[in-house]
Amino acid sequence: MLSAPTRIEVSAGAHDSTIWIGDGIASGLAGLLDEHRVGPRRFIVSNPKVWKLHGSRFAGVGDGDPILLSDGERFKNLQAVSRIYDALIRGGADRGSAIIAVGGGVIGDTAGFAAATFLRGITLVHVPTTLLAQVDSSIGGKTGVNHTLGKNLIGAFHQPRLVVVDPGFLNTLPRREFRSGLYEVVKYGAIASRELFERLAAHTKQVFARDAGILLPSIIDSCRIKADVVTKDEREGGLRRILNFGHTVGHALESVTRYRRFRHGEAIAYGMLAAADVAMRRGVLAHADREALAALIKALGALPPINDLPTGEILDAVRRDKKVVNGRLHFVLATAIGTTTTVDDVTESELRDVLAGLGLKD
Numbered sequence: 001m002l003s004a005p006t007r008i009e010v011s012a013g014a015h016d017s018t019i020w021i022g023d024g025i026a027s028g029l030a031g032l033l034d035e036h037r038v039g040p041r042r043f044i045v046s047n048p049k050v051w052k053l054h055g056s057r058f059a060g061v062g063d064g065d066p067i068l069l070s071d072g073e074r075f076k077n078l079q080a081v082s083r084i085y086d087a088l089i090r091g092g093a094d095r096g097s098a099i100i101a102v103g104g105g106v107i108g109d110t111a112g113f114a115a116a117t118f119l120r121g122i123t124l125v126h127v128p129t130t131l132l133a134q135v136d137s138s139i140g141g142k143t144g145v146n147h148t149l150g151k152n153l154i155g156a157f158h159q160p161r162l163v164v165v166d167p168g169f170l171n172t173l174p175r176r177e178f179r180s181g182l183y184e185v186v187k188y189g190a191i192a193s194r195e196l197f198e199r200l201a202a203h204t205k206q207v208f209a210r211d212a213g214i215l216l217p218s219i220i221d222s223c224r225i226k227a228d229v230v231t232k233d234e235r236e237g238g239l240r241r242i243l244n245f246g247h248t249v250g251h252a253l254e255s256v257t258r259y260r261r262f263r264h265g266e267a268i269a270y271g272m273l274a275a276a277d278v279a280m281r282r283g284v285l286a287h288a289d290r291e292a293l294a295a296l297i298k299a300l301g302a303l304p305p306i307n308d309l310p311t312g313e314i315l316d317a318v319r320r321d322k323k324v325v326n327g328r329l330h331f332v333l334a335t336a337i338g339t340t341t342t343v344d345d346v347t348e349s350e351l352r353d354v355l356a357g358l359g360l361k362d
């Protein structure tokens with residue numbers, strides 16, 4: 001049975017976005033675009049894998065052929081953006097045209113950056129097809145690409161007019177990609193909703209079966225949490241930092257392994273455990289809550305190993321991270337499942353102990 005779609009508003013800066021979430025909702029995309037006054041010239045950006053699996057659902061939506069970019073994080077670069085500009089110019093795009101990004105976070109970030117910059121900004125619509133993109137990257141207006149010297153170094157804020165979240169796309173998503181997104185859902189539970197956290201913990205099997213009865217409310221809760229935070233703080237002045245729970249150590253793990261070993265969410269899973277451990281050692285997080293987080297992460301499956309990674313290299317990577325100020329580290333700590341606090345005085349020796357406890361090499 002299909003339930004009525006859920007509508008969430010995000011107001012950030014001068015531009016508001018609307019998120020529509022519903023099982024099967026992508027079939028009504030053309031109608032939603034009209035309803036939200038997305039101009040008649042609609043350029044779809046996707047990749048061959050996603051298009052082969054789901055392109056038939058977009059019949060009649062786009063203007064001409066879709067712009068298909070090579071699949072993969074290594075193609076999230078200015079060359080891909082340039083290919084989008086070429087296609088837009090050749091297709092006669094103007095200020096009233098729109099880009100419809102159909103894919104995971106890589107397509108969303110790349111197409112989003114093209115939309116942010118072409119003619120100083122044209123309308124952007126996200127149709128996210130990975131769990132990570134549905135609950136995270138399509139919401140909040142961050143767009144951008146990688147530089148050979150670093151990830152996400154080039155970017156712009158550009159709020160999408162519309163985000164259309166259809167969990168039906170997830171049926172074809174490989175299990176590892178699905179899990180990668182789930183850790184971000186766990187993060188939302190850990191920072192803002194014990195109910196969401198407990199739903200995942202109690203129904204892990206249904207989650208993996210992609211049972212809409214469990215998955216849909218979990219996606220809705222996650223989108224609401226991110227939308228709320230972004231509405232209150234578009235540019236990471238303060239509140240938006242709570243979304244970085246688990247990301248200090250997570251980013252360090254990703255960068256030390258050159259983004260090859262972990263899917264983003266897997267690194268964040270370790271990062272959340274590290275943040276929980278720092279909090280527990282400081283006495284601000286109960287042992288039972290730390291254990292609940294560890295148990296849920298464990299229930300979601302095995303993570304890539306970390307026992308060959310030297311603690312010193314992770315600490316170096318953390319130090320290089322923008323969150324270090326005067327040798328002291330900004331850190332989002334969980335104080336219970338569903339609440340966090342931000343501190344700015346986590347020391348290296350504290351972090352060293354915690355990383356050793358997680359099993360990193362001395």
Ligand SMILES: NC(=O)c1ccc[n+]([C@@H]2O[C@H](COP(=O)([O-])OP(=O)(O)OC[C@H]3O[C@@H](n4cnc5c(N)ncnc54)[C@H](O)[C@@H]3O)[C@@H](O)[C@H]2O)c1
Nearest residue numbers: 049071104105106107129130132133136137142169172173
């Ligand atoms: N803008 C933001 O706020 C923000 C936030 C978090 C992450 N990100 C970015 O998002 C990117 C990661 O996104 P991702 O995890 O979605 O990775 P991704 O876009 O690379 O997608 C993962 C893989 O799944 C495939 N895929 C997508 N949808 C599918 C479907 N329905 N069925 C089968 N396969 C499908 C993709 O083609 C790709 O091979 C990173 O570049 C990261 O920097 C951005």
Ligand SMILES: [Zn+2]
Nearest residue numbers: 184247264268
């Ligand atoms: Zn993340």
